[in-house]
Amino acid sequence: DVKVTQSSRYLVKRTGEKVFLECVQDMDHENMFWYRQDPGLGLRLIYFSYDVKMKEKGDIPEGYSVSREKKERFSLILESASTNQTSMYLCASSILSRNYEQYFGPGTRLTVT
Amino acid sequence: DQQVKQNSPSLSVQEGRISILNCDYTNSMFDYFLWYKKYPAEGPTFLISISSIKDKNEDGRFTVFLNKSAKHLSLHIVPSQPGDSAVYFCAARRYGQNFVFGPGTRLSVLP
Numbered sequence A: 001d002v003k004v005t006q007s008s009r010y011l012v013k014r015t016g017e018k019v020f021l022e023c024v025q026d027m028d029h030e031n032m033f034w035y036r037q038d039p040g041l042g043l044r045l046i047y048f049s050y051d052v053k054m055k056e057k058g059d060i061p062e063g064y065s066v067s068r069e070k071k072e073r074f075s076l077i078l079e080s081a082s083t084n085q086t087s088m089y090l091c092a093s094s095i096l097s098r099n100y101e102q103y104f105g106p107g108t109r110l111t112v113t
Numbered sequence B: 001d002q003q004v005k006q007n008s009p010s011l012s013v014q015e016g017r018i019s020i021l022n023c024d025y026t027n028s029m030f031d032y033f034l035w036y037k038k039y040p041a042e043g044p045t046f047l048i049s050i051s052s053i054k055d056k057n058e059d060g061r062f063t064v065f066l067n068k069s070a071k072h073l074s075l076h077i078v079p080s081q082p083g084d085s086a087v088y089f090c091a092a093r094r095y096g097q098n099f100v101f102g103p104g105t106r107l108s109v110l111p
Helices: none
Strands: A004-006 A010-013 A019-025 A031-038 A042-049 A064-070 A073-078 A087-094 A108-112 B010-014 B019-025 B030-038 B045-051 B056-059 B062-067 B072-077 B086-094 B105-110
Touching: A004 A087, A010 A019, A019 A031, A019 A087, A019 A108, A031 A064, A031 A073, A042 A064, A042 A073, A042 B086, A073 A087, B010 B019, B019 B030, B019 B086, B019 B105, B030 B062, B045 B056, B045 B062, B045 B072, B072 B086
Parallel strands: A010 A108, B010 B105
Antiparallel strands: A004 A019, A019 A073, A031 A042, A031 A087, A064 A073, A087 A108, B019 B072, B030 B045, B030 B086, B056 B062, B062 B072, B086 B105
16 A cells, blocks of 8 residues: 655744654655645645655745655755744655656644744 | 636535536646545545546546636536545646646535
């Protein structure tokens, strides 16, 4: 069974803290994605990666960075968390040629106070 | 400016009846469209897709219709079941680019 796991379901951090969100997939997928979901805005792509050590900016990369040192793991980093980064963060993965069929993790609800 | 719009934030339908979820897009270069379903506390799951060379795609109870001239996409669920109650996201893509998602429509199927 396909599985994407995210390190935390809920996270509370203070403004200015460095935050790491981890995502692991067990399907040997080439593509991995990070989205944030906000009410009325849907899912917005932050970064994606199609291979180890490769990364591409999505639609809203400002304030975020990513790391992909192993094929199965894709990390999202908030260098200095701000209140406007309070959101639901969703990780996804897909086969390289089938990026329309993405498998999502359950999400991490991040609150920055 | 949102390129993919779902103008109905919510929709309620009686069990057994048809559910119609609508989606409008602004970019005429979009060539692939899809629907995802999301239950609370879970990630979205892929439901159905359609290429711009087609105007209809069917998978069991789910049918997606594409009207390119109107830049309009719809998802029909027949018959609707209580287990279909979820948030539905429409998404669209221009070839070689990533998908752009709409804000979602919450469907409630009433027993």
